[in-house]
Amino acid sequence: MQALPRSTTSTQTVVVVPPSLALPVIESAFPRQLHPYWPRLQEKTRLWLLENRLMPPAKVREYADGLCYTDLMAGYYTSAPDEVLQAIADYSAWFFVWDDRHDRDIVHGRAGDWRRLRHRLHAALDAPRHHQHHPDPLVAGFADSVLRLYGFLSPAWNQRFARHFHAVIEAYDREFRNRTEGYIPGVEEYLALRRLTFAHWIWTDLLEPSAGCELPDAVRKNPAYRRAALLSQEFAAWYNDLCSLPKEIAGDEVHNLGISLITHRGMTLEEAVDDVRRRVEECIGDFIGAEQDALRFAREIDDGTVRGKELSTAVQTCVGHMRNWFSSVYWFHHESGRYMVDSWDDRSTPPYVTNEAAGEK
Template structure:
């Protein structure tokens, strides 16, 4: 195992006011119980799994959400952590061939494939629990957001394939390529769709696809993803995972890990300034697009506030609500105790 130089997680430049809905504890408990009931996590590992604090993260990024909406988002987050850790298990154990049937089944379901289609993975808990969640999520979404969610989930799954390719022996992705992959492997976009649905934010498609809104989204997602790379650095460095911005900067520029962390901090600061500049420019950009509808313009303003909640909320969750990044087992690069090697067995 490579030596990990000690470093301090910086206080990132995040000039936003955080909030937290009061239902975080309940959402965390209910999402944990749901994951155990659906066979994603074994009962004896439930306490450690609950320490991730997905309910608290949901409460920090869902300003004004109902208790039911918080629980649903917390359950989706719980599922996404299991997905990520089980995918990591397949990479470590050299069993990536087992991934495609699961990924294909999830993609089929979110795409609206026929329920009676032959599907060897349909009874797998990772797939069946996704199908349940997906149906509940889509039932609460307007058509506009349903379309985005249906696009974002398959892209998220493809990004996990890209991360697996990045971990081939001796391979180091270019920083620019990694950043593009990380935007989707963060799994943020489907969750952001859910929050927008809960908050009644419907940005028209032509506005959503504009360069101004695209820059706003990517800058916020980069800030969240790169901050997470610092929190998860001990684990990813210790197990040789190259899917980490600090690891790539250290390797590519001959930096020590503390120097690489400071470089990530500076990149986050610059990206926050990009976000703030894009937000200031939105009225002019909307004028240029001919968007005069006050409802559409208000939706864009509410999206800006939501992105701010995501950036500061994710940071505060990692610092105060989540034991994942402080767990000695995780920091040493070992798999989580709740990982189930049998969960990704198809057939």
């Protein structure tokens, strides 16, 4: 299927979506949005990667723009203040680099390096100001991005973000052990782990600074709001699994919903692909209903007070961003060089990563 997304370049480009991965409902019912700050965002995140030595200069020049990391965030938090979007985009770029380091540490058996990095990230999350000049660029870059994110809302929000990301780090450690041992999680175990490794609650937390309003627990934990937030993240994680399944089977991966279905439910590859696709499509349909419930809830909390109006507007903005996540994730998977495995010289080694052991020994 050919589709014409909103281009992030000066010319319109046609993106070819394989029929097995095409979702007509996304292309028709989820119009793509893009933050007007995007061109500057791309430029500044590229510079941030260089200044923080998170990718070698030659890799940044050749691959950074084509990886579309800034496109993904600019298509998600479309109403965020420029400064907030920049901090989120830099943090997101860091997250992808960290994910690549994690993968390379597994591939090359660098258990000691991973263990040290894990402990340092936990420490940097709790005291980012003390880790901005750490000799490992990944730790220093993380501290810098987290410190900026901590400057937008209250200490309570910062503590919540830290709590959620401590859990993400530990989930990555479980993935490290699973892959090292060749352990394939069961379906339910995998789904729970995936919510952490995909950082569902981190991206949901970041809806609040994007809307310029910290939401009280009674709003964040309202079933209507929480369900819409979860569905938007589940779609992203499962669609990623659908797109990655052939590559990850070829690479002897153990973390993919399709792989768990094949291993623990006895499905064929074709049946597993159909099952994951069905879940993805149901997620979209369920979100459309949940979105209306969440918007109804937003209207209900506008009680005529200044605070009620503020919260109502913020929830509507957050729900709008949840909707954006569907189209942003969808097109990202078909535009980013991160998923163009067939163009790599070595299908087992992404060309934008280095294989050398990184960080301080």
